[in-house]
Structures are given as C-alpha cells and as structure tokens.
Amino acid sequence: MNKLQLSELVRTNLRYANPQITDKLRRKGKSGKELTRSLINQYLFSGVAFLFIYGTTMFMLDFSKLPGFFTYYVALFTILAFSQGISVIYNIFFESRDLPAYLPLPFSQGTIFLSKILVVTMTVSPFVFPMFIVFMMTGWRSGIFMPLTILLSLLLFLLILAIVFTFCSLIVFGLTRTSFFKKHKKVVTSLLLGLSMTIAVIGIIWMNMESSSTGIEQMDRNPIIFFMLIFHISATPFSTAGLISFAGLLGLLLVLFEGIKLLILPRLYEQLTEASAAKGNIRRTYKANQSLSQLYISYNLQLLKEPNLIMQVLSNSLLMPIIFIVTFAIGGMLNLSALDIRFIGVVFLAGAAIAAMTVNQTSFISNLISLDQENFTFLQSLPISIHYYMKQKFLVGLIIQSILTGAISLIAGFVFKLPPALIIALLAGALLGCFLFCLRFFSRDYQFLLLDWTSITQLFNRGSGSIGLVVTMLGTIFGSILVLTAYGFATAFLPFWPLNLFVLAVLFLFIFLWIRHYRKKFWHQFK
Incomplete structure (x- = not known):
C-alpha cells in the first residue's frame, strides 16, 4: 500500500x-x-x-x-x-x-x-x-x-x-x-x-x-x-x-x-x-386540493423522511444526552417521588435544560433550511412569500423537536419518579425551552446556509464544528448544574412567593428579549 x-x-x-x-x-x-x-x-x-x-x-x-x-x-x-x-x-x-x-x-x-x-x-x-x-x-x-x-x-x-x-x-x-x-x-x-x-x-x-x-x-x-x-x-x-x-x-x-x-x-x-x-421503489402519492400551507408542510416532512438523516440526528442529538443522563442517574436508582411542590420552579428550569441538550446543531430544526439544497434558491426566485414559507418550515421543525424533547422529559420524569404536578412542570419547561432553542438554531441554519452539501456530517460540522458542539454541550451541562443548584438552595431556604415571583419576572424579561432579538435579526429580513 x-x-x-x-x-x-x-x-x-x-x-x-x-x-x-x-x-x-x-x-x-x-x-x-x-x-x-x-x-x-x-x-x-x-x-x-x-x-x-x-x-x-x-x-x-x-x-x-x-x-x-x-x-x-x-x-x-x-x-x-x-x-x-x-x-x-x-x-x-x-x-x-x-x-x-x-x-x-x-x-x-x-x-x-x-x-x-x-x-x-x-x-x-x-x-x-x-x-x-x-x-x-x-x-x-x-x-x-x-x-x-x-x-x-x-x-x-x-x-x-x-x-x-x-x-x-x-x-x-x-x-x-x-x-x-x-x-x-x-x-x-x-x-x-x-x-x-x-x-x-x-x-x-x-x-x-x-x-x-x-x-x-x-x-x-x-x-x-x-x-x-x-x-x-x-x-x-x-x-x-x-x-x-x-x-x-x-x-x-x-x-x-x-x-x-x-x-x-x-x-x-x-x-x-x-x-x-x-x-x-419510490411511491409518490398525489393529493388533490391541497392548500399552500398543506403543500409546504408535506414538502418539509418529505425532506425529513430520509432514514440516514433520521438516525444521524437521533444518534447525535438524543443518544448522547440519554447516555449522560443514564450514567449520572446512579443506575436509575434516583427516586424523587418525595420532592416537595415548592421545587416546581427548579423542575421547570430542569425541563428547559433538557431542551438545551436535545436541541443543538445536529437537530432536525438546525438543518431544515439547508436540506432544501438547490430548491431553496429556486423558491426564492418564485413570486411567493418566502416569509410564509419559512414560517411553515419552522412550524414543522418545531413540532417535531417538541415531540422528541417532550418525550425525553416525560421519560426523565417517570424514571426519577417525580410527582404528577412536577412532571407537568418538567414538560412545560422542556416545551418552552424547545421553542426558544428552535428559534436560535433555525436562524443559525440560515446563518451558515449550505446548499451544496454532499454528506449530512457536513451540515452538522458547520460553524465551529465538533468543537462548537462539545463546547455547547459542556456549557449547557455545567451551566444548568450551577443554575439549578443555586435555585434549589434558594428554594430550600428563602420564602417561596418572593423568590419565585422574582424568578418569573426575570424569565419573562429574558423570553421577551430573546423573541424580540430573533424577530428583528432573522424574521424581518424575509418580509
């Protein structure tokens, strides 16, 4: 050789x-x-x-x-x-x-x-x-x-x-x-x-x-x-x-x-x-009388039906968080069934942390625009609203990511034996976090748009590549641990309502600024 x-x-x-x-x-x-x-x-x-x-x-x-x-x-x-x-x-x-x-x-x-x-x-x-x-x-x-x-x-x-x-x-x-x-x-x-x-x-x-x-x-x-x-x-x-x-x-x-x-x-x-x-064998089903919205949704779902893409996304964006959770869950013996309801805010933020681990640069939403390949350039040349097309594309990605993230949070809730009210809080936090992170990574896909890719891994490595993915995962894990630990100690020793009303106010302000940022920097360019 x-x-x-x-x-x-x-x-x-x-x-x-x-x-x-x-x-x-x-x-x-x-x-x-x-x-x-x-x-x-x-x-x-x-x-x-x-x-x-x-x-x-x-x-x-x-x-x-x-x-x-x-x-x-x-x-x-x-x-x-x-x-x-x-x-x-x-x-x-x-x-x-x-x-x-x-x-x-x-x-x-x-x-x-x-x-x-x-x-x-x-x-x-x-x-x-x-x-x-x-x-x-x-x-x-x-x-x-x-x-x-x-x-x-x-x-x-x-x-x-x-x-x-x-x-x-x-x-x-x-x-x-x-x-x-x-x-x-x-x-x-x-x-x-x-x-x-x-x-x-x-x-x-x-x-x-x-x-x-x-x-x-x-x-x-x-x-x-x-x-x-x-x-x-x-x-x-x-x-x-x-x-x-x-x-x-x-x-x-x-x-x-x-x-x-x-x-x-x-x-x-x-x-x-x-x-x-x-x-x-390729079977194409013709559906008559479809609205433009239905046509867009059907097209974007077709983009995500490639088996290799599905398994690459699942193994990269879900398998590692699952292994991490299992490894640090002491063999599944962590029992939180007696956790007090006063920790509902902590559990809600834990759900957002799960969303941060499952929505990253290897997720469906993070590559949905680039999956269009040359079709995206063609669509931009047509006399149609690209803003409406992007909204429908984002909606498809958001629903799929919400299902995956919600499923992971429910599994975590049942594995750790959380009380029903706290499982609902965990799910709510996961879905809210999923929406916010979907905004970020959908816009990131457009920022690093790659339409002439020949391998799925090329899409995953955009931006800062595998280093960026690992740094993001590390930052998410340790940042989440610090925030949840601090919030947990505060919940245990401070009055419930003053603390949680303050946290709620900060959370609302953060969500408002986050959505406003992506509305101005990303969505407005398509109008």
Missing part, C-alpha cells in the same frame, strides 16, 4: 468532512500540514472535552479492584462506538457523493477503504475516548510502569476500535450488497441504522437494570463476562489470562480483517457504484 497516497487521501477526506471549518482555517492563513493538524485538533479537543464530562466519576474509581465497573464503562463506550460506527460508515461510504472523483485516479481500493475508515475513526473516537482513560487508570492502579501503561492502553483502545469498525463494515457492506437493498434502499437503511440505535438503547438500559439488581450496598457491580477479557489485558497484561485474552482479541481482529480483504475490497468500486445508483 502506498503510504503517501493514503496520507493524501486522509487529508482530502478530512477537508471534505469539514468544508466550512476548512474554509475558515484557510482564511486564517493555514494550509498544507498546518491545516491538517488544525482539523485533527478539532477531534482531539472533542475527545478531551468528553473525557472531562465523564472523568468526574471515573477518576474516583479504582478500576483495578472494581472489574464490574470496568466492564460497565467499557461496554457502554463499545456500544456507543458500534452505534456511531454503523451510522458514520454508512454515511461516509454510501451517502457521500465523492466516488466519481476517485474513479479516474490511480488509487487502489484498499487505500480508499482504509483512508475512509481512518476518518471514521477520527470522527467517532472523541465520543469513546474516555474508554482509553479507563484502561490507563486500571493499569496505573494495578502498579504497572506509567509509560508502559499509556502505551498498552493506547494499543488496547485502538485494537477495540479496529474490531468494532471492521465488524460494523462487514455488517454495512453485507446488507448493502443484497438484492433487497437495491430494490428497497430506504427500508434496508432504516433497518440498518434503526438496529444500531436499538442495540445502543437496549444495551444501556440492560446494563443499568443489572446495576440496580446488584444492590446499592455493594461496592462493585456484576461484571460483564465477555469484557473481563479486556480487564485481564488492562490490569494484568503479562499474566497468562492477560496474554491469552490479548491473543484472542488480536486473532478476532485478524479474522475480521481477512473478511474485509475477501468480501469487501475486491468489489468496493462496483458495490459503491451500485449502491449510489440504487434508489429503491
């Missing part, structure tokens, strides 16, 4: 995956290797940020003496890597439209495959980087020399990612090779991406149910047997169990690599070309 070609292809794919960030860095004078380093630093910063989010709980645990918690965290991040891997591999290989650019160039199919898989690894690694810290903490607490611990932890981390991504590749390429996929592309795509999401959600729920069953009085939890192999490698790498476990994982990876070599690489160009040409 030509290493120079591989290096150039990786650089090209990095730029292709983040076109707006690439342009922004180029305007700052960065090019060549410096530009590549800056793009890679985006992913490194994201990994450090996620490490900071989860590190607050992991650094307090001695994993060398807690194999149950070790296997729990490794399983959690492996499930996340699998779910993200299925989605990203399908998106980069089968939804990207860069294949014609490669065909006339003298690149081997193996080089192209490896370059794209490396970009997949850089895309997904930040979300699962805390797993590397679990390995490092385990080796360090086990008394292994620190430089050797870092080296072994990095090797084990890359080994597990390689196993997960090769397994995901075999699943994705195997399903897309079937004749059923060629006839029913959307159905198979929905099943493929839906399966990965279902496995992630069920896996997380199952692990936390297992956590609850072990009893809160126990120091450790029941270990997951399969992941004990990884524990032996991390805690006692030079023992018989550690060496046998490492040999077993390495053998599994070699078998998967052989499967890639025999089943995927020989027909890579052919399969990608066939998959790109496959449209499936």
Whole structure:
C-alpha cells in the first residue's frame, strides 16, 4: 500500500468532512500540514472535552479492584462506538457523493477503504475516548510502569476500535450488497441504522437494570463476562489470562480483517457504484386540493423522511444526552417521588435544560433550511412569500423537536419518579425551552446556509464544528448544574412567593428579549 497516497487521501477526506471549518482555517492563513493538524485538533479537543464530562466519576474509581465497573464503562463506550460506527460508515461510504472523483485516479481500493475508515475513526473516537482513560487508570492502579501503561492502553483502545469498525463494515457492506437493498434502499437503511440505535438503547438500559439488581450496598457491580477479557489485558497484561485474552482479541481482529480483504475490497468500486445508483421503489402519492400551507408542510416532512438523516440526528442529538443522563442517574436508582411542590420552579428550569441538550446543531430544526439544497434558491426566485414559507418550515421543525424533547422529559420524569404536578412542570419547561432553542438554531441554519452539501456530517460540522458542539454541550451541562443548584438552595431556604415571583419576572424579561432579538435579526429580513 502506498503510504503517501493514503496520507493524501486522509487529508482530502478530512477537508471534505469539514468544508466550512476548512474554509475558515484557510482564511486564517493555514494550509498544507498546518491545516491538517488544525482539523485533527478539532477531534482531539472533542475527545478531551468528553473525557472531562465523564472523568468526574471515573477518576474516583479504582478500576483495578472494581472489574464490574470496568466492564460497565467499557461496554457502554463499545456500544456507543458500534452505534456511531454503523451510522458514520454508512454515511461516509454510501451517502457521500465523492466516488466519481476517485474513479479516474490511480488509487487502489484498499487505500480508499482504509483512508475512509481512518476518518471514521477520527470522527467517532472523541465520543469513546474516555474508554482509553479507563484502561490507563486500571493499569496505573494495578502498579504497572506509567509509560508502559499509556502505551498498552493506547494499543488496547485502538485494537477495540479496529474490531468494532471492521465488524460494523462487514455488517454495512453485507446488507448493502443484497438484492433487497437495491430494490428497497430506504427500508434496508432504516433497518440498518434503526438496529444500531436499538442495540445502543437496549444495551444501556440492560446494563443499568443489572446495576440496580446488584444492590446499592455493594461496592462493585456484576461484571460483564465477555469484557473481563479486556480487564485481564488492562490490569494484568503479562499474566497468562492477560496474554491469552490479548491473543484472542488480536486473532478476532485478524479474522475480521481477512473478511474485509475477501468480501469487501475486491468489489468496493462496483458495490459503491451500485449502491449510489440504487434508489429503491419510490411511491409518490398525489393529493388533490391541497392548500399552500398543506403543500409546504408535506414538502418539509418529505425532506425529513430520509432514514440516514433520521438516525444521524437521533444518534447525535438524543443518544448522547440519554447516555449522560443514564450514567449520572446512579443506575436509575434516583427516586424523587418525595420532592416537595415548592421545587416546581427548579423542575421547570430542569425541563428547559433538557431542551438545551436535545436541541443543538445536529437537530432536525438546525438543518431544515439547508436540506432544501438547490430548491431553496429556486423558491426564492418564485413570486411567493418566502416569509410564509419559512414560517411553515419552522412550524414543522418545531413540532417535531417538541415531540422528541417532550418525550425525553416525560421519560426523565417517570424514571426519577417525580410527582404528577412536577412532571407537568418538567414538560412545560422542556416545551418552552424547545421553542426558544428552535428559534436560535433555525436562524443559525440560515446563518451558515449550505446548499451544496454532499454528506449530512457536513451540515452538522458547520460553524465551529465538533468543537462548537462539545463546547455547547459542556456549557449547557455545567451551566444548568450551577443554575439549578443555586435555585434549589434558594428554594430550600428563602420564602417561596418572593423568590419565585422574582424568578418569573426575570424569565419573562429574558423570553421577551430573546423573541424580540430573533424577530428583528432573522424574521424581518424575509418580509
């Protein structure tokens, strides 16, 4: 394999995956290797940020003496890597439209495959980087020399990612090779991406149910047997169990690599070309006597029916908040059934915090304008009210986001066993927050309008890219914790009515200024 070609292809794919960030860095004078380093630093910063989010709980645990918690965290991040891997591999290989650019160039199919898989690894690694810290903490607490611990932890981390991504590749390429996929592309795509999401959600729920069953009085939890192999490698790498476990994982990876070599690489160009040409059975239903409003709503709903878009949005905007909530909910054992009604304001703001976590730059509302692609320019040239069209588009996005955010808040309310009145307050806060954040991210979509995108990830990375997403998530989490903690203490020690009337007045003023800002800066430009 030509290493120079591989290096150039990786650089090209990095730029292709983040076109707006690439342009922004180029305007700052960065090019060549410096530009590549800056793009890679985006992913490194994201990994450090996620490490900071989860590190607050992991650094307090001695994993060398807690194999149950070790296997729990490794399983959690492996499930996340699998779910993200299925989605990203399908998106980069089968939804990207860069294949014609490669065909006339003298690149081997193996080089192209490896370059794209490396970009997949850089895309997904930040979300699962805390797993590397679990390995490092385990080796360090086990008394292994620190430089050797870092080296072994990095090797084990890359080994597990390689196993997960090769397994995901075999699943994705195997399903897309079937004749059923060629006839029913959307159905198979929905099943493929839906399966990965279902496995992630069920896996997380199952692990936390297992956590609850072990009893809160126990120091450790029941270990997951399969992941004990990884524990032996991390805690006692030079023992018989550690060496046998490492040999077993390495053998599994070699078998998967052989499967890639025999089943995927020989027909890579052919399969990608066939998959790109496959449209499936398209049924168009003609509805007579539709009003203009109904026509706009129907059109925008059609934009959101693409299975790949749906699963990318759900996995990016909902899966991470769910994992965060589950991880910090002490295995689902937090019981708030006795919470006093005087905390209704705190719960209301907690609902708004849920909305802030579920409505971000990867949400439906945040990409709905750019999904029009060239149709948006065409619509602007027609003698129709673009203001009315945008209002209908916003309405569709708002309703969908409200359903998703409302569902998450209801689930949280029931999981934490909130009293009925507080569940209603949580839902009300979530819906209000959803409306306010939808205003922000809908206008942001227009601010960073991208109509010539070729991959959904390009839309997600607009603006400040993955760094912006992580910074926003960090700011939301810790800002929400600070505000809710302060409000909670104030509620416990200050008179109810004076405090809450003051908070209500501040809230009304904030909402008024927020809506007024977006009315003047965004909506007025379409009149």
